[in-house]
Amino acid sequence: MSPHRRSLTALVTALLAVALLPAVDASAADPSYAANSACQGQRLRVPAAERLVSHCLDDLTTAALLPRGLTDANDYGGLQAAGTVNPSHVPGVQLDGYFPDTSTTNALHGWNHDSQFVIRLPEHWNGGLVVAGPPGTRRQYANDQIISDQVLAKGFAYAATDKGNTGPELYKDGDKPGDAIMEWHLRVAQLTVAAKVVAAQHYGRAPTQTYAAGLSAAGYLVRWQLEHFPQLYTGGIDWNGLLLTRDAPNLLTNLPPALRAYPRFERREPGAAEAMYAEGYPKGSEDLWRAHRGLWDSLQRTIREELDPDYDGPVQGGTPFCPEGTGAGCDTDYDYASRPAAVHDAVERVSLTGRISRPLITLQGTYDVLLPITRTGDVYDKLVTDSGRADLHRYYRIENGTHTDGFRDVAPKAVRSMQSCFTEAFDDLVNWTRGGVAPPPSHTVPLPGERTANGEIPAGCTL
Structure with a gap:
């Protein structure tokens, strides 16, 4: 140990x-x-x-x-x-x-x-x-x-x-x-x-039962609790949880590419959209990108300062929205792979392993453009499987779900609410741990039905 x-x-x-x-x-x-x-x-x-x-x-x-x-x-x-x-x-x-x-x-x-x-x-x-x-x-x-x-x-x-x-x-x-x-x-x-x-x-x-539950950074906490303090819990449910691991992909490798490519996308430069797609930001989610730029920037700077404070020297918390090409100290240009081993050691200290010891249900939206699903949820699911704990995990990829339901109001024709998915998944977790009724196998959850007359995605979720 x-x-x-x-x-x-x-x-x-x-x-x-x-x-x-x-x-x-x-x-x-x-x-x-x-x-x-x-x-x-x-x-x-x-x-x-x-x-x-x-x-x-x-x-x-x-x-x-x-x-x-x-x-x-x-x-x-x-x-x-x-x-x-x-x-x-x-x-x-x-x-x-x-x-x-x-x-x-x-x-x-x-x-x-x-x-x-x-x-x-x-x-x-x-x-x-x-x-x-x-x-x-x-x-x-x-x-x-x-x-x-x-x-x-x-x-x-x-x-x-x-x-x-x-x-x-x-x-x-x-x-x-x-x-x-x-x-x-x-x-x-x-x-x-x-x-x-x-x-x-x-x-x-x-x-008689204690469950950990959380969204985003709190979803990361749920995973950690079930990996490190399983004796305290019966099970957990994480919703669009962020990912920290020593090696890419992780939070510090996901965000800088978006900070670099999105301004080019706004200027309609050739290849900018393709650069976003290549980093996991899916086609169809473009209407969400503008609203997330501030979140990309603030989250990158806050977590990077916590784990790699030497990157920008005496400056604390980085420089908001520094332009691509600024160089050393600019979070837009941050390159985790090139940082010293001490930085990777610091990230490893707070990293997830997938070695859960209690049942866990993970939900992530395929239109999550703060923590792209192919760089986060998909990766954590593989960590759990590679750790030999797949029987304790259910992973539901929620089609057109995004990082928080509040963004549905930004793009109602592109985004579905995930609240009902959480509620149903929580009930499934309780039935799994109280009554031994296994939840459905991991899968991608389709849209709940025909779009409304004005093209919006209806509410509802069936796992």
């Missing part, structure tokens, strides 16, 4: 020990706890939390939480297609708080403290727990519409963390390349342990 793997295993052991220690008394942590007599009676504690605020609510879903300040639209904005109807009327308890941390990138609630979390405990519980991290550089409420509402309505408890650092300067957290990303994994594991203990306090018994 590698020293790194030993340290991770030691951390999980420590987390399990911490779970037995008393947390800060919720009534002492915040006066609003004592003001709510119903919540005061429950006296719930989150192991090792420094701060905890409890709310007993008649509805834990997003639409009801927003006017009460118990979620934040800035966190989940753009992740769901306009017009999507979410479940509602799920009564229960919400716990907000944070674990000890030294960084302060999360300003929610005026706390200015990282490692914030939310735990939701529905009144009518089915014995299960779903744990999630946020996509991108978002915070703990990012999944409220796309995951929390969906699983709470099915009776699952839900917990989410901000990953321990957030925002476009997350790379400032930690001492060496990869530290900030490593904290993501540890915070998800920490919250999973804590949420299990809280559920046992609240319901009188521990969860």
